[in-house]
Amino acid sequence: KQEVTQIPAALSVPEGENLVLNCSFTDSAIYNLQWFRQDPGKGLTSLLLIQSSQREQTSGRLNASLDKSSGRSTLYIAASQPGDSATYLCAAPSKNYGGSQGNLIFGKGTKLSVKP
Amino acid sequence: EAGVAQSPRYKIIEKRQSVAFWCNPISGHATLYWYQQILGQGPKLLIQFQNNGVVDDSQLPKDRFSAERLKGVDSTLKIQPAKLEDSAVYLCASSPDSIGDTEAFFGQGTRLTVV
Numbered sequence: 587k588q589e590v591t592q593i594p595a596a597l598s599v600p601e602g603e604n605l606v607l608n609c610s611f612t613d614s615a616i617y618n619l620q621w622f623r624q625d626p627g628k629g630l631t632s633l634l635l636i637q638s639s640q641r642e643q644t645s646g647r648l649n650a651s652l653d654k655s656s657g658r659s660t661l662y663i664a665a666s667q668p669g670d671s672a673t674y675l676c677a678a679p680s681k682n683y684g685g686s687q688g689n690l691i692f693g694k695g696t697k698l699s700v701k702p
Numbered sequence: 703e704a705g706v707a708q709s710p711r712y713k714i715i716e717k718r719q720s721v722a723f724w725c726n727p728i729s730g731h732a733t734l735y736w737y738q739q740i741l742g743q744g745p746k747l748l749i750q751f752q753n754n755g756v757v758d759d760s761q762l763p764k765d766r767f768s769a770e771r772l773k774g775v776d777s778t779l780k781i782q783p784a785k786l787e788d789s790a791v792y793l794c795a796s797s798p799d800s801i802g803d804t805e806a807f808f809g810q811g812t813r814l815t816v817v
Contacts, residue, residue, distance in 0.1 A: 590744070620806065629708075629793055630745070630808040675744055677806075689735060689758055690795075690806055692744030 588613040588680045592693035599666055600701050607661040607696045609676035614654045620690065621650050621661050622675045630675065634661070666700045673697045704728065706809035708794050714815045720782035723812045727775070727796030733757075735806070736769055736779050737793040745793055751777065784816045 589612045599605050611619070618637050622630040634650040636643045636659065642651040649662040659676055677690035707726040715721050727734050733752050737745035748767065750758040753774040762769070766785070771777040781788055791811040797804040 618804075622808070627813065629706075629810040630795075632805060632807060635805045677744075689747040689750045690745075692746070694742070694744045 588616075588678055588691040590676060590678055590691050590693040592674075592676060592696050594696060595694065596697040596699070598699040598701065601666060601668060603666050603700075604662070604664050605666055605698070607663070607674050607676075607698070609659040609661070609693055611657050611659070611678040611691075613678070613680075614657050616654065616678045618679065619650075619652055619659050620677050621648075621659075622677065624673045624675060624695070626672075633674075663698075666698075668700045668702050671698055671700050706794055706796055706807055708792075708809035708812055710812055711810060712813050712815075714817060715784055717786055717816050718783040720780065721784055721814065722778055722780045723792050723794075723814075725777045725779070725794030725809060727777070727794070728807055731796035731798055731807075732774070733797045733804070734771055734777050735795040735797075736777070737795065739791045739793055739811070741790070748779070748792075781814075784814075786816050789814055789816045 591610045593608050620635045621633045623633050624630050634643045636652040647664040652659045673695040675692050675695040677692045680688040680691050709724050735750050736748040738748050739745040748762045749769045751771040754771045769779045791813050793811045795806045795808045797806045
């Protein structure tokens with residue numbers, strides 16, 4: 587059974603700092619791993635999807651890495667800004683059913699606060 | 703490309719009342735999910751559809767929750783009767799039908815408060 591853990595639960599940094607959010611998963615037989623952002627009272631916005639054949643994926647100031655062998659993924663945010671303040675969630679698929687996408691198992695998220 | 707649409711955005715009901723949520727997925731996406739997110743937790747799957755068939759409803763409290771997907775497109779999730787512990791955000795998501803590598807897209811969610 588897939589389990590996803592995120593540390594830290596909360597993080598506060600001054601503006602401009604580079605930071606790393608951590609995600610670990612128990613079942614390494616995954617097809618992909620997805621990182622999301624959630625603003626208070628809002629839905630989830632997909633940030634990055636890393637395929638199992640990839641080791642990292644980049645979008646602007648965001649870089650996500652995937653190490654299946656160790657069951658870990660990291661989200662690196664460069665030059666953080668107050669607008670980056672949100673909760674960041676990672677999700678890994680559960681076992682697939684007959685080849686279709688299994689449902690996503692989520693961590694509890696890391697609440698990031700970037701101070702001006 | 704239009705995103706996943708959900709309605710209503712907010713709902714307040716008394717316990718033992720019934721409530722229904724609606725979701726319109728991204729056009730062409732075969733897989734549709736309903737998740738429940740309790741404050742401070744990650745989303746938890748309630749039910750997964752592929753086209754109009756149920757793939758996984760193992761975590762759906764079937765004594766009070768029901769869901770259907772009409773003609774493999776729109777979906778409704780119903781709670782009857784509601785309990786205080788059902789207060790949560792209900793998220794709908796969709797993804798393309800492919801083997802393995804897909805990306806899930808979420809709607810804005812419906813925040814339910816049961817008083």
